[in-house]
Amino acid sequence: MIFTMIVVVIVAVLAVFFASYNQSMIEVFFFGFPVEGTIGLFLVLALALGVVLGILIMLPGLIGRTWTLSKHKKRLAQLENQQYAEPEFAAPPPGKEV
Secondary structure, eight states: OHHHHHHHHHHHHHHHHHHHHOOOEEEEEETTEEEEEEHHHHHHHHHHHHHHHHHHHHHHHHHHHHHHHHHHHHHHHHHHHHHHHOTTTOOOOTTOOO
């Protein structure tokens, strides 16, 4: 988590430096409408859009894995409770000696 935050901060600082050094004005047509701005601005916006799209693309897989992990944890807890409920054949709970 810390490594990710450091990388995000470094990329953000580099993007700001890049945008500040690229001050040439250009005109971009966005859905048929002309938009004027600096090269740096448009490239930083493209970087931000790419990050947002990447997160949105990864989100369904992340949600699916979280849901599956939750199901497996519930099933594991159910099986452990079932195992300890059978006193004749069950192993003792961890930390308890027979």
